[in-house]
Amino acid sequence: MNNRRRLKIGVAGCGLIAQVEHIPNLLALPAMFELVAISDPSQTVRDALSKRFGVPAVADAQALFGMGLDALMICAPDAWHGELVEAGLKAGLHVFCEKPLCYGAAEIDALMALEQRAGLVVQVGYMKRFDPSYRAACKHIKDKGNKLRAVSVEVNDPDAGPFVGHHPLIAGSDVSPALIAETGERKAKQVAAALQRTPGAILAKGFAGAYCSSLVHDVNAVHGLLDAMGVTAGKPLQAAIFAGGAAAQGAVDLRDGAALWSMVYLELPAVGFYRERISLYFDDEVVELVFPAPYLNHFPTQLTITRPGGKDIETIDVRSGFNEPFVLELEAFWSSITQKTPQINTMSEARRDQVLLTALATKAAEHLD
Numbered sequence: 587m588n589n590r591r592r593l594k595i596g597v598a599g600c601g602l603i604a605q606v607e608h609i610p611n612l613l614a615l616p617a618m619f620e621l622v623a624i625s626d627p628s629q630t631v632r633d634a635l636s637k638r639f640g641v642p643a644v645a646d647a648q649a650l651f652g653m654g655l656d657a658l659m660i661c662a663p664d665a666w667h668g669e670l671v672e673a674g675l676k677a678g679l680h681v682f683c684e685k686p687l688c689y690g691a692a693e694i695d696a697l698m699a700l701e702q703r704a705g706l707v708v709q710v711g712y713m714k715r716f717d718p719s720y721r722a723a724c725k726h727i728k729d730k731g732n733k734l735r736a737v738s739v740e741v742n743d744p745d746a747g748p749f750v751g752h753h754p755l756i757a758g759s760d761v762s763p764a765l766i767a768e769t770g771e772r773k774a775k776q777v778a779a780a781l782q783r784t785p786g787a788i789l790a791k792g793f794a795g796a797y798c799s800s801l802v803h804d805v806n807a808v809h810g811l812l813d814a815m816g817v818t819a820g821k822p823l824q825a826a827i828f829a830g831g832a833a834a835q836g837a838v839d840l841r842d843g844a845a846l847w848s849m850v851y852l853e854l855p856a857v858g859f860y861r862e863r864i865s866l867y868f869d870d871e872v873v874e875l876v877f878p879a880p881y882l883n884h885f886p887t888q889l890t891i892t893r894p895g896g897k898d899i900e901t902i903d904v905r906s907g908f909n910e911p912f913v914l915e916l917e918a919f920w921s922s923i924t925q926k927t928p929q930i931n932t933m934s935e936a937r938r939d940q941v942l943l944t945a946l947a948t949k950a951a952e953h954l955d
Contacts, residue, residue, distance in 0.1 A: 592620045593680070593920060596655050598647035598670055599662030600626040600635055602746060603684060603711075606753050606881050607912045608659060609639055614913070618920040622653050627765055628758020635756060651677040657923070660684060664799070665772035668693045671708060675700045680923050682916075684711040685806075686798045687936040690780030690944065694937040707929060709919045710936045712806045714877065716914035718906035719887035720807065723875055724814040726891065726904075727866060731815035734841060736867040739804045739849035744858045749879040780944050781951070789954050791831030793947040798940070801834060801851045805939045806931075807864060808847060817841060819942065825950040829853070836946040870894070884908045 595612060597604055604624070612619045623642040626632050632643035644650065647670060650658065658674040660667055660683040668688045674681040675697070687710050688694050701708050714720055777794055778784050785793065812819060820839030823846075827834045832853040840847050860879040865872060871893035878885040889904040921927040 591924060592616070592618060593656040593923060594620045594622050594654060595657040595659055596622050596647075596650035596653060597624040597659045597661060598650060599660065599666070600624050600628075600631050600643075601661060601663075602750060602755060604659075604661040605635065605755055606750055607883075608661060608916075609635070609641075611910075611913050611916055612659070613639060615916060615920070618917065622655055623650055625650055626758065627761050630760050631756050631758040638754070648673070651679070655679055657682065657919075663769050663773075664689070664794070665769050665776055668697065668776070671697050672700060675704050675706055675708070678704070678706070680707040680919075682709050682711065682919050685936070686802050686940060687933060688780075689776045689794070689798060689940065691937050691941050692779070693776070694933055694940065698933045698937070701933060707919070707923050708933050709915070709922065709929060710931045710933065711915065712803060712931045712936075713880070713911040713915045714803055714807045715810055715931055716911040716918065717877070717887050718909050718911075719875060719889040719904065720810075720911075722904050722906045723866075723873055723889055724811060727811065727868075727873060728814050729816065730868055731812075731817040731841070733869040734815060734817060734845045734866065735869065736845055736865075737808055737811070737840065737847040738865040738867070739801070739808065739847075739863070740865075741800065741804065741849075741851045741862045742854050742857065743800060743852065743860055743862075744855050745853065746879075746881060747855075748858050749860065749881045753881075780940070781947060783951070785951070786954060788827060788831040789947065789951050792827030792834050792950065793943070796827065796832065796834035796851045796853070797943045797947055800853075801836075801849055802939055802943060804849060804851075804862070804864060805942055806935065808849075809935065809938060809942075811864070811866065812840075817845075819847065822942070822945045822949050825946040826953060827947070827950040834946075834950065836950075838942070838946075883910050883912070 612621045621641050625644045625647045636643040657680040660670045777790050823837045825836040835850045838847040862877040864875045874890045876888040891902040922929045
């Protein structure tokens with residue numbers, strides 16, 4: 587095999603993330619990827635994107651499997667992720683799947699077994715792991731686990747609107763009602779299976795949205811930071827889903843009671859301001875990451891270290907470059923396949939994230955019943 591070969595890839599699902607990030611980024615990496623075709627159930631979307639990007643478009647993702655692909659990128663609605671990952675692996679394709687991989691651990695277990703038998707790569711789309719400032723933070727805190735006192739995650743989110751309005755987004759209003767209904771039914775069934783109960787409307791919304799669509803990024807990022815320190819997350823201590831399911835909170839034990847991981851997500855559409863902050867408190871310093879809205883490309887994450895400096899307090903700003911995490915994750919996907927470099931954002935890591943999020947939602951349900 588030519589280890590510098592281009593991977594022939596297809597994209598299943600052409601919503602916001604595909605239009606703003608993945609399709610343009612794949613086309614911007616011609617030495618690594620050949621974008622063979624895209625798929626979407628909306629003819630409006632297919633026609634517009636095929637014309638804009640100069641790639642063939644098909645209605646059904648299954649049609650991609652007969653086009654000689656090496657890899658499949660999944661940007662379809664969350665409820666279709668598991669089925670499309672399975673189909674891709676059975677077709678002999680490497681798979682890049684947007685988060686969440688699946689809602690429940692059992693579904694991920696089946697996919698992990700299939701991946702192992704097939705000897706293929708599945709990478710989950712947690713782009714924060716590739717953020718230059720995040721990577722600098724991981725390097726800085728290495729081996730500081732015995733000094734960790736707290737991890738705090740705070741996210742207030744107006745949704746993507748204010749940050750993607752400058753893009754020529756195409757929304758399809760011509761998707762069949764039957765497919766929309768089927769997607770909703772799949773989602774409800776998968777959420778119920780993950781939670782091992784039939785959830786009420788608030789629990790279902792909070793689990794699938796605030797937890798699994800939003801805080802899932804921060805849970806994965808914090809897990810990576812804890813890994814860098816050699817710290818394992820303990821059990822959930824407290825959780826809440828509130829504001830009608832639009833917001834969620836959780837607290838997790840660290841270091842057998844010596845430290846605490848707290849997190850909160852707030853959907854604030856009227857505010858129009860995005861803030862995502864991960865703060866790590868140690869005995870001797872505070873390390874803080876402040877992320878920009880995800881779609882503001884080449885907008886560096888702020889990494890700040892605050893610590894004693896003699897009689898004063900020192901604040902150090904660490905600037906690690908303008909490389910775009912959405913591009914870096916695609917380069918890593920290519921490298922793990924063609925260069926056999928270690929995989930980042932594996933299904934096993936996604937499973938760990940979903941186990942914690944499921945446990946938090948289960949604890950939150952105690953206050954909703």
